[in-house]
Amino acid sequence: xxxxxxxxxxxxxxxxxxxxxxxxxxxxxxxxxxxxxxxxxxxxxxxxxxxxxxxxxxxxxxxxxxxxxxxxxxxxxxxxxxxxxxxxxxxxxxxxxxxxxxxxxxxxxxxxxxxxxxxxxxxxxxxxxxxxxxxxxxxxxxxxxxxxxxxxxxxxxxxxxxxxxxxxxxxxxxxxxxxxxxxxxxxxxxxxxxxxxxxxxxxxxxxxxxxxxxxxxxxxxxxxxxxxxxxxxxxxxxxxxxxxxxxxxxxxxxxxxxxxxxxxxxxxxxxxxxxxxxxxxxxxxxxxxxxxxxxxxxxxxxxxxxxxxxxxxxxxxxxxxxxxxxxxxxxxxxxxxxxxxxxxxxxxxxxx
Numbered sequence: 544x545x546x547x548x549x550x551x552x553x554x555x556x557x558x559x560x561x562x563x564x565x566x567x568x569x570x571x572x573x574x575x576x577x578x579x580x581x582x583x584x585x586x587x588x589x590x591x592x593x594x595x596x597x598x599x600x601x602x603x604x605x606x607x608x609x610x611x612x613x614x615x616x617x618x619x620x621x622x623x624x625x626x627x628x629x630x631x632x633x634x635x636x637x638x639x640x641x642x643x644x645x646x647x648x649x650x651x652x653x654x655x656x657x658x659x660x661x662x663x664x665x666x667x668x669x670x671x672x673x674x675x676x677x678x679x680x681x682x683x684x685x686x687x688x689x690x691x692x693x694x695x696x697x698x699x700x701x702x703x704x705x706x707x708x709x710x711x712x713x714x715x716x717x718x719x720x721x722x723x724x725x726x727x728x729x730x731x732x733x734x735x736x737x738x739x740x741x742x743x744x745x746x747x748x749x750x751x752x753x754x755x756x757x758x759x760x761x762x763x764x765x766x767x768x769x770x771x772x773x774x775x776x777x778x779x780x781x782x783x784x785x786x787x788x789x790x791x792x793x794x795x796x797x798x799x800x801x802x803x804x805x806x807x808x809x810x811x812x813x814x815x816x817x818x819x820x821x822x823x824x825x826x827x828x829x830x831x832x833x834x835x836x837x838x839x840x841x842x843x844x845x846x847x848x849x850x851x852x853x854x855x856x857x858x859x860x861x862x863x864x865x866x867x868x869x870x871x872x873x874x875x876x877x878x879x880x881x882x883x884x885x886x887x888x889x890x891x892x893x894x895x
Contacts (some may be wrong), residue, residue: 604806
């Protein structure tokens, strides 16, 4: 009997020692992972303590601008446009989609699929069909269709991974066409230039001359091999700068275009760029002043950021066009999420 109890006690001790070793191992592993993740959110600048941070002024803004009174009319139609390949909405984006309805409950919501957008082009811009069909990737067609949609109807276009944080009415009372830009550090770190216009969010009056220019210039850039240059942000940035230099008009004019601060629509950085930014800033002392400012900004404000109190939207950087950012496990029909959604019909136009 004594031997049995002895072996039982010994077995319990061995089991507890084993569990303790396993627990320590798991805790250590979790700590290493946590430290690695935390490190990925921090920028290291050699001899940072020796720098005069005041020599590197912030890239962005700290406060919001003033807007017209609520009695002022909207200069951009109160319409939300969103697009997806069909009516089956991935569950991972439904909350962001609903956010547009929450903050714009009285606005029209127009949903576009690949087929309905093609119908619109057939009816209104048939000359684009050879270019449209000739694009090698669907993302180029998705880019082109949003420009046509905004030109024909006006309103607000938002990618499916854009989340609305507040009503857009204050800013659409002030401007007739609004473009967004990527976080300031993105183009500086990638290409050593400032102000990259991004087409994941745009707002414009119907038939605005800027959006007409964008649509008209699609054919001139269709041969570029990179989507960014052909229909995406690089293309849109070039058209914006050309429009501004040729017209030289105020952003508040009827034909004007307002490039909003990044804090308004894209307040957070793309996590995909974190490791790259860390590597780049290791070479801080070899850079020109602009890129040094960007590294200091990344160091001071961090990589993992939150929207500002005055941000209108947040982009979640899903990268659906890369084919690896959106896992579709469950879908919902459009009308389950937005019962009042309108869709385009080739013969009848917009239908509820």
